[in-house]
Amino acid sequence: MASEAQATQPETLALREQFDTAEQQKDASTLAMWIFLITEVMFFGGMFAAYTIYRSTYPTVFAIASTSLNVVVGAINTCVLLLSSFTMVMAVRAGQLGHRNLIVFFLILTLIFGCIFLGVKAYEWNEKFEEHHIPGQAEFHLEGTPLQGPAKLFFSLYFAMTGLHALHMVVGVGILTVLIVQARKGKFSADYFTPIDISGLYWHFVDIVWIFLFPLLYLIDRHLPK
Amino acid sequence: MQHEHIDSVKTYALVLIVLLSLTVLTTWVSFIDLGNFSVVAALVIAVTKMLLVSLFFMHLRYSTLLTRLVILGGLMWLAILLLLTLTDFFTRGWMGVPGR
Numbered sequence: 402m403a404s405e406a407q408a409t410q411p412e413t414l415a416l417r418e419q420f421d422t423a424e425q426q427k428d429a430s431t432l433a434m435w436i437f438l439i440t441e442v443m444f445f446g447g448m449f450a451a452y453t454i455y456r457s458t459y460p461t462v463f464a465i466a467s468t469s470l471n472v473v474v475g476a477i478n479t480c481v482l483l484l485s486s487f488t489m490v491m492a493v494r495a496g497q498l499g500h501r502n503l504i505v506f507f508l509i510l511t512l513i514f515g516c517i518f519l520g521v522k523a524y525e526w527n528e529k530f531e532e533h534h535i536p537g538q539a540e541f542h543l544e545g546t547p548l549q550g551p552a553k554l555f556f557s558l559y560f561a562m563t564g565l566h567a568l569h570m571v572v573g574v575g576i577l578t579v580l581i582v583q584a585r586k587g588k589f590s591a592d593y594f595t596p597i598d599i600s601g602l603y604w605h606f607v608d609i610v611w612i613f614l615f616p617l618l619y620l621i622d623r624h625l626p627k
Numbered sequence: 628m629q630h631e632h633i634d635s636v637k638t639y640a641l642v643l644i645v646l647l648s649l650t651v652l653t654t655w656v657s658f659i660d661l662g663n664f665s666v667v668a669a670l671v672i673a674v675t676k677m678l679l680v681s682l683f684f685m686h687l688r689y690s691t692l693l694t695r696l697v698i699l700g701g702l703m704w705l706a707i708l709l710l711l712t713l714t715d716f717f718t719r720g721w722m723g724v725p726g727r
Binding site: 428431432435436438439442443446447449450453454457472476479480483484486487489490491494497498601602605606608609612613615616617620621622623624625 | 633634636639640642643646647650651653654657658659660665666669670672673676677680681683684685690691693694697698700701702704705708709712713716717
């Protein structure tokens, strides 16, 4: 009888009523998160397809526009994001080991790195604004090419892709904040840290998107004399 | 959880160092004239970094067969999205089409 089983084994966070074992529950959560991430892959995939088509149509303008981006700031920001992925996986590891204080410590570090990334991104966008490199600005002008239309295309893709990436980062920062509050209350242990685990998957996915965005947006034919 | 695989801090630190080195490498290589291979080099490094993040940080090495199958299926759909779009786009000029 189900009610009898319920009485002998009370429902816990690690083992909800509908699952046979805690392992099964964890596998189900991981699988569901990956299915969500696949939808995200398709979402960003459409933009990468648009990028590929326009870059192959206007290779020179894209190279000139790409070179106008600040490569040092972009590379440093990539490193910041990779560092945040490292601290995130360390938080998951602390969860596996059941070190509650370390979970909070590494989640806060991840949050800080995520905020630094967003801050640097805001600085870069402001720079674009001052350089009149924002499509839609009346004074839009990219130096070094007569083709201002395709230049606007590059910056439209730049802002759409980095903007949606940053939006995912903002969501990630929100998730991290909730996790930190829950971890401080002692919700997680070695038996149950699934929210940290699957939030980690999300955070690493956002990192992977940037791993592709950085070379594709910042590093087009840097060797060409402009 | 007794079936949990726990990687050492050393492993994660090593992966991080490789990831940071690859970031420097991809930046450096973009300043070298490789012709059309510039984009190939950039993508090979990016895919390598993606594999490192997914295999180690996302624990794909320890994932269930079902999860791997779902990811593989997802990547297949991404390939359809990219390849079919691009085959259409890049072959449009191959033949003269009346009225265009």
